[in-house]
Amino acid sequence: MxxxxxxxxxxxxxxxxxxxxxxxxxxxxxxxxxxxxxxxxxxxxxxxxxxxxxxxxxxxxxxxxxxxxxxxxxxxxxxxxxxxxxxxxxxxxxxxxxxxxxxxxxxxxxxxxxxxxxxxxxxxxxxxxxxxxxxxPVQRRELDLLKDLGGRILPRHLWENVAGMRREKRLLEERLVAPLAQPDLADRYGVVPPRAVMLFGPPGTGKTTFAKAVASRLDWPFVEVFPSRLGDGKNSMASSLRSVFERIDELEHGVVFIDEVEEIASRRSDPPTPTQGVTNELLKIVADFRAREGMLLICATNFVRGLDAAFLRHGRFDYVLPIGLPDAEAREAIWRRYVPAELAAEVAFDRLVLESDGLTPADIEYAARRASQEALARALATGVGRRPEERAELTTSDYLSALSATRATVSEEQQAAFLEDIDDIARL
Structure with missing residues (x-):
């Protein structure tokens, strides 16, 4: 079917x-x-x-x-x-x-x-x-503005699609989603809705996925600001960043996401670095952004230790939340997303979950797609499994073989450093 x-x-x-x-x-x-x-x-x-x-x-x-x-x-x-x-x-x-x-x-x-x-x-x-x-989610007067900013309305159910990772989801639900979605309830308990949050963790662990899931859960527009696209030769990076946020300020609601924020928020030094001006500007923008209601700034970094200390002080980011490698439940959910439904009953997911321990969601996706591509190439070469009435030849062994050829994005050293950062830097 x-x-x-x-x-x-x-x-x-x-x-x-x-x-x-x-x-x-x-x-x-x-x-x-x-x-x-x-x-x-x-x-x-x-x-x-x-x-x-x-x-x-x-x-x-x-x-x-x-x-x-x-x-x-x-x-x-x-x-x-x-x-x-x-x-x-x-x-x-x-x-x-x-x-x-x-x-x-x-x-x-x-x-x-x-x-x-x-x-x-x-x-x-x-x-x-x-x-x-x-x-x-967006009124007519905001459609052109959102398009100009490169923003979009994300599909609903992204939150539900993030399977597993229960601790991370619980933190985001309690700290971000609930106070913003139910401000009256939050006010009864004296909870101030967050304005800015920092997500940190090894590369490929799903920080962008969680940011999008929060926007989907709130049913707010999602606008991503790309540090690498700031500055056009005529305007400085700092000026471009300020201009982007001035336009974002015209939206009634929105989740603004800056990935790899360390590119524009690295430690300031003496003598100044070329990006120090944009770091100073971003600090001012975060302060201004916090005065707005109905908006949430989410920044993400792979190198939280490299951020300027001013970014992690109380009063700028409400929370500094760790996003780590997927747990067993999450790994199984990721595998089931990429294994064809008609083959799922014959695939040993418990083995795939065990063998993919320590891999990021992107690593698992790569392995699953590699297995599918290899199986398709085999079908094209042999003719077995090509006809619609035939069962596709794609087994647990194919996935395990693809896993053996998949290099983990996160090393043991990076994982150990991440766990140290949770103890030293995280603010939950």
Whole structure:
């Protein structure tokens, strides 16, 4: 069975949407809008479909009224409901409708409907009519600004996709997400929502993944500032950095991420280094940034010891959090992400988890992709496993072989230094 992908509605998809509408009508989830309204919106308004093996298995149709968008039809074939297609489908419809300036996307559902398909994707239940809506993360006036900054709205569920790493997730949930997402609750306990946080750890351990997951969890735009792109020859790095943050300040909400921040925040010395001016500017920016509500600055570094001491003082970064190598649960989740689902039952994940101890998520991804590529090359050379009715020839041995050829990103010395940094520098 092939994978599902989402695309825009085409005119020749109409019969399939009609079929989904009739299937919904024959179940307990009778459509609120008539077939005539749904087909008219397919042609004249906004629609996306989910396709597997050239067969449409789901559809979402939307219509706009002033600043409010309405989902006039949302149907998923019974055999596709277990594949979590609802979130991707609704996100695709939202992206298609966002440029027309919506503030809310709403759904009316009849009694007996499976509301979990919507509530698990950002919609909130309103009063007895079962009216559901979710706020658009970015308003129309901010779309061009966000695009200019290179920012984006990340898919929902990134937080849930970070499997394992329970200690790290718990720290981020308690320290960052909860106070920002529930400021009233935080205020009751005297907790001040964080404004800036530093993530540190060996390279490849998922600091960027966690930053994106926090933005996804908050449903805030994600803007990454790249130190290597600052300065254009006309303006200094410090001036460019200040200009970028002045534009970011126009956003209502946002998670701003600076990876490899040590490039612009290294220890200052006498005589001054070429980057000392941008280090001074960044210190001022962090201070100004802390005065803003609804914004979070996340910096990440592989070399926390190399940062200027001023960055790690209380009052600049609320927390200095370690992100280490994935634990056994996380390693298994990473392996399962890259092993084809139809082969998973025959793969010895316990062996892969054991043999990948000490590897980063990026290392495991490399090994998994290498095993898949080698197996594909073998199928092309021998012809075995090429036909659709044949089982793919990809076994535990292939993954173990790929692991044996994978070099660990993090050395034992780096891991030992990281554990020392947790004791000496981390602020939880």
């Amino acid at each position: 092939g994978r599902i992908h989402i695309r825009e509605f085409h005119d020749d998809d109409l019969d399939a949407v009609v079929r989904l509408w009739w299937e919904a009508r024959s179940s307990s989830e009778q459509p609120v809008y008539s077939l005539a309204e749904v087909t008219a919106s397919c042609r004249e308004d906004h629609a996306v479909v989910a396709v597997r093996d050239e067969v449409i298995v789901a559809a979402a149709v939307g219509r706009a009224a002033h600043a409010q968008g309405w989902v006039v039809f949302f149907g998923i074939a019974e055999d596709a409901r277990s594949e979590n297609v609802s979130g991707a489908l609704l996100d695709a419809l939202e992206r298609k409708m966002a440029p027309i300036g919506l503030s809310t996307l709403s759904v009316l559902m009849p009694e007996g409907s499976r509301l979990d398909l919507l509530t698990s994707n950002g919609f909130q239940l309103r009063h007895s009519l079962r009216y559901l809506e979710r706020q658009m």
